[in-house]
Amino acid sequence: MIKVDPIKVTVWNECRHEKEDADVQEVYPETIGGCIVDNLKPYGFDLTLSTLDDPQQGWPDALIESTEVAIWWGHRYHDELSDALIDKLQARVLAGMGLIVLHSGHHAKLFKRLMGTSCNLSWREAEGGERERVWCLKPSHPIAYNIPPYLELPQSEMYGEPFDIPEPDELIFNSWYQGGEVLRSGCTFQRGRGRIFFFAPGHETFPIYRDEHIIQILANAIAWAHQPHQSGWNLGNWGRPIPLEEGAPKQTYYKKPRKLMLAEKAEKVKK
Ligand code: ZN
Numbered sequence: 001m002i003k004v005d006p007i008k009v010t011v012w013n014e015c016r017h018e019k020e021d022a023d024v025q026e027v028y029p030e031t032i033g034g035c036i037v038d039n040l041k042p043y044g045f046d047l048t049l050s051t052l053d054d055p056q057q058g059w060p061d062a063l064i065e066s067t068e069v070a071i072w073w074g075h076r077y078h079d080e081l082s083d084a085l086i087d088k089l090q091a092r093v094l095a096g097m098g099l100i101v102l103h104s105g106h107h108a109k110l111f112k113r114l115m116g117t118s119c120n121l122s123w124r125e126a127e128g129g130e131r132e133r134v135w136c137l138k139p140s141h142p143i144a145y146n147i148p149p150y151l152e153l154p155q156s157e158m159y160g161e162p163f164d165i166p167e168p169d170e171l172i173f174n175s176w177y178q179g180g181e182v183l184r185s186g187c188t189f190q191r192g193r194g195r196i197f198f199f200a201p202g203h204e205t206f207p208i209y210r211d212e213h214i215i216q217i218l219a220n221a222i223a224w225a226h227q228p229h230q231s232g233w234n235l236g237n238w239g240r241p242i243p244l245e246e247g248a249p250k251q252t253y254y255k256k257p258r259k260l261m262l263a264e265k266a267e268k269v270k271k
Contacts, residue, residue: 105198
């Protein structure tokens with residue numbers, strides 16, 4: 001019998017609103033990340049919670065390496081994350097780590113890096129929120145498992161089009177807001193070996209991560225984004241001077257990397 005280990009999920013939460021804003025503390029006394037972790041526990045994932053104020057901004061090398069799917073909630077302090085860390089996380093996504101980017105994470109450095117666009121959208125934080133209706137466009141997609149044709153969030157922040165992202169691989173959810181705007185609110189992307197899901201609902205002052213359907217969508221997305229992490233082998237730049245077919249043209253010269261050529265040139269000049 002094949003034993004399947006639980007998926008290693010890291011929930012990374014900026015976790016500054018929870019320290020700075022009384023209204024957020026009231027909605028999420030256990031923090032946003034804490035609420036997501038608590039609600040995902042029954043699904044049997046191997047969950048780790050980390051935050052911006054933890055050592056290495058919540059991403060020590062060993063955790064980057066072991067994480068199979070990362071959930072990302074950030075908002076006010078995207079710019080604090082070091083570019084060196086974003087380089088490592090981007091490489092890990094390209095090597096196969098799943099990434100689920102929530103709500104204001106549309107402006108996270110890592111997400112913008114992976115998308116290559118501004119990821120700007122339109123927004124409105126109406127007093128007390130406004131109704132959001134999330135329509136499921138692909139009921140047979142794994143991320144939509146057990147999700148009704150639409151769900152309603154009584155209080156939400158409006159995130160509307162135009163949303164400056166590349167064309168998604170798949171559009172799973174589309175949101176309509178009480179004010180009349182619409183958004184591609186559940187989108188998938190593949191980058192290298194990594195699967196990415198952006199999911200818009202989740203403003204910090206509304207209890208959206210207490211909604212059972214929202215949690216079900218996150219659990220589905222984890223299962224979808226997960227790929228068994230074995231060697232972590234990347235999509236390398238693969239020199240193949242000898243072709244497979246006999247008699248086919250081969251590459252007979254070895255083109256030295258430019259850096260090496262320049263170093264040799266410098267060495268000659270010295271002599
Ligand atoms: Zn928000």
